[in-house]
Amino acid sequence: MERELLGKKPDPKRRQCWSTTTVTLILFLITNTTSILLSSGAGASLVRRYEPRTVRIWDDSGALIADLNATRSALESSRAELAGLHARLGTATLLLQTLLADVVTAARANDDQQKQAATGWWARELAGELKLAVGNVASAGEAALGHACGRFQDELERYMDYKPSGECPSDAALEHLLMRGGCEPLPRRRCRPRSPARYVDPAPLPKSLWTTPPDTSVVWDAYHPCKNYSCLAASHGFGFDLRGRHEKGLWTHDDGALAYSVDKALAAKPKGTVRIGLDMGGGGGTFAARMSERGVTVVTATTNAGAPFGSFVASRGLVPIHVGPARRLPFFDGTLDVVHAAGELMAGWMVPGDNMALEFALFDVYRVLRPGGLFWLDHFVFPGAQLNATYAPMLDRVGFRKLRWNAGRKLDGGAKKNEWYLSALLERPMT
Template identity: 65%
Template sequence: MDHCDGKSKKPPGKRRCRCTMTKLTMLLFVLTNSISVLLSSGAGAFLLRRYKPATIRLWDDSPALRADLNATQSALAASHVQLADLHARLGTANSLLQTLLAGMATQAAPAERQDAWWARELAGELKLGVVGSLPHRNVTGEVAAFPVLGFACVRFQDDLERYMNYMPGGECPSDESLAQHLMLKGCDPLPRRRCRPPSPLGHVQPLPLPKSLWAIPPDTSVVWDAYRCKNYSCLVHSVGEFDIRGREKSRWMRDDGALAYSIDGVLAARPNGTVRIGLDINGVSGTFAARMRERGVTVVTTSLNSGGPSGSFIASRGLVPMHVSPAHRLPFFDGTLDIVHWAAELAGGRPVADATLELALFDIYRVLRPGGLFWLDHFVFLVAQLNTTYAPMIDKVGFRKLRWNTGRKLNELSVSALLQKPMT
């Protein structure tokens, strides 16, 4: 059965061959068993021997003939019983065989459909990372946990095979850009790999808190081969969000009564001390999380290394980075966060597609606890669609508006809003 069920790891051709051989073997077994029963009963030979015309004399009324006829009658009755039993066994075996074949077809079909998703048969490290399973048992009694893989990975098998082409147990290739390409195309999460990322040369220990919150980390804290910039000085000057001693130093410190909200003003919307843990979506450098940490709030920052080594930069400040792509379901339990901050950088300063935004809003609503805050920060919408699409969408999700500000630029509107998940 293990060759024909849905969990088989054999290639489709071999699996179908084994299934066919299994069916033939079972049919031969039934036929052989039937013939054996018939022959072992001796009924056929006995009947042939007793019904030779030359030995039957109806006019002979001798005791020997009567005894012979009586014995023949008894043998015939026993043969009828044996044949009836054999017929019943054949019926049972046939029914069982039909059930087994139907079960194998049902179980094999999903595996064959899954194999058909890929342009080529999986092999090597890619097969190990996609097909393998781990023993696991939870309260529902499940006993296997399978690797998680983005559904769109099947559309980029060439790139995925390049990503999984490495020496097991050795050093991972420098392919950060390839990983980002796959994730942004929907191949997220990627399969696990059995290799070690290269360690930076001359690594030094980070500064202690709170000094590390506002210090540029040394260049030796990260391997730069995968990035356009080769040091933090270049990164600070080319990407404004990394300028934590300049532009970033004043962000969220002042409320201008319009689009710019202050952190202290937002925290004042809830009773003191009730905002404890939160999420900053695509915070790039982690400045929002640093400001919140100064106020006793723990914030996780989701990030992509598309513009530079954001994750390493955030971690060097003593903050928590999390590698999550824009379309990824937020990796938090329902109703656990006190605040979620989403700035315009997630959309690259451009309007977000309707379906993408709606799915994201519902996911944010899911992870917030009742009474939790959602801070929409300088988000960009098309003027023609704000009141017809996006504002009704926010109401549809169920948020309550505590504050709402807009600012127009050409045919676009920037929106900042402080929303709240209702208590009931």
């Protein structure tokens, strides 16, 4: 029995099983060692340095060779991944360097701006509330006030002359003067506007649209020639006489020529798609009131020059906004359904004699209109010889599409000057 056992030949299957286990353990160790080297950053160089050109282990074992080839393929993938990570790291480094450079540039620009504000803009050193307002905002990297304010230091110091936490002076005229001169934005102030005596709540909508507000709804400043709305209705007429036939009839009838009606203008677009808009130089807000009756919200750009237009518009349940004529319109790109610019009231916005300012204004109107939005030019006054020579080509250059176009001689005082009216309904193209 012993001889038979000693003389017995090894079982080839058992030897193959033992060999497979050994090779598997070796492969396991190699794979884990390679992973550690790759994760430490040294793996790629070691693989390149010690990689054998061929692997020959038990040529009769196809499964083992397949496993080794799979391991080599995994190593190659890891090497490619490491190369990609190095490339991404390089890109991230460049982006970080660019960001740091931008931060340094912005910091230097802010320092230069503060130095210029202390020397170049002003005739003398700032003091008091003006110095606090400008310095506090400038330290945060924001523009505290418009660059043109440097030309109005005396007026701006008067505007900022008040008792902190007290009542603001009645200086709407001074505010308007500064904004018209390009001093915009104005600095914030630490004072409270005076409330009217015996103030009462406004009339409810829709009654408020055509109800003259009580005289106690507004503070009548010293520079106002009138001290009540009855005086304004008699002197100004347009905008304040809500019971008069003229105001009640505005934009209700279409004569097929210069006078357009709201309903005809809205009919140019699918029903309900004109929802929000702007009335440039809107006076007392009657255009916005007419549109409100048809479910359209229109913001009225107006001023308090000579009369409390802003307070009057707000008392009617409408939204007034005070924005300077040279300022970029405070609306996002492509958001408004309609922009209305009415006659001589928009002279401060679009001066026919200043063609460059007019072109800038028209492009800004185009910007805030959505594709398909309407631009309603309403009795725009211009020198007669300039329609085909200047204004029609300018509107084409801006990119408006003509839906309606009417021109006629201005007879009420403008005939001797050869002045004409232009009414037009224009559209920002859909594409």
